[in-house]
């Protein structure tokens with residue numbers, strides 16, 4: 382199938398300072414006609430990104446997804462950067478894993494929920510009028526959302542636990558579990574929320590509008606995702622797992638998965654698809670039965686719409 386014609390060359394990527402996001406930025410910028418807008422919370426972490434292209438093709442704007450004020454300010458900056466143009470795609474990719482005690486943001490939400498899910502969801506609401514017709518909006522998902530995925534279980538994940546939007550947003554998922562398990566549950570739940578939201582947005586969308594896709598990049602050991610783990614765990618994540626993982630199902634590399642991601646963003650893959658859950662091999666993959674619950678999708682969408690209106 383032919384890719385959809387793109388009326389714009391501007392792609393927007395979050396979390397492009399490291400891991401799969403940095404690889405994705407390199408792939409998108411490999412096309413000399415493309416331009417990239419990224420949000421970075423730590424300008425000092427953006428050196429590798431800056432080396433990919435000059436300011437004529439690459440705009441690095443401040444964004445802390447764990448702050449609604451920063452998210453709103455970023456949306457304004459993107460709007461003025463586009464100067465009336467439209468985004469060809471949006472990769473809602475940034476994410477973090479916190480395995481310590483529950484951390485609430487200044488907005489009063491649990492940090493994993495806000496940085497991984499809510500910040501992106503609010504950004505989507507704000508940027509909807511600035512997305513080109515048919516533009517793919519891709520949320521980075523994860524097999525950890527699904528309790529039946531063996532590799533995720535091996536690492537201690539037991540699937541997302543959606544306990545209603547208000548409680549989930551506070552990180553109050555299972556207070557009887559040990560703190561580390563609660564942190565892993567919050568991560569898996571942020572990814573379950575991302576998939577629930579993709580399905581809800583696809584159902585809400587008008588024909589010809591943006592398309593919504595959840596992308597599971599597979600397990601990619603060696604990225605910065607383990608930065609909040611203990612020293613030993615971080616060492617194993619960067620030095621042992623990249624070798625061991627080759628024998629495990631569902632594992633990939635940031636480079637391999639970024640190529641698939643770029644194919645979705647540029648319309649080479651799934652040129653008209655929406656409401657999809659897709660893996661790093663560019664196959665449509667089943668997501669968990671929980672993610673298919675339309676009552677949860679609708680509740681979460683109402684929650685996001687309310688938060689977006691408040692700010």
Ligand SMILES: NC(=O)c1ccc[n+]([C@@H]2O[C@H](COP(=O)([O-])OP(=O)(O)OC[C@H]3O[C@@H](n4cnc5c(N)ncnc54)[C@H](OP(=O)(O)O)[C@@H]3O)[C@@H](O)[C@H]2O)c1
Pocket residue numbers: 395396397398399400401402420421422423426444445446447474475476477496497521522523524597598599600601602604605606607635
């Ligand atoms: N690695 C895996 O095995 C795996 C598997 C499934 C899904 N994923 C998902 O893939 C995505 C990328 O992760 P990765 O593995 O590439 O990890 P990574 O190397 O740690 O990259 C994460 C990116 O997110 C950014 N980020 C984190 N918190 C942010 C915030 N509050 N505001 C703005 N940016 C923020 C980081 O920016 P800084 O440089 O400022 O920290 C970094 O650029 C995440 O959504 C992750 O959940 C990863």
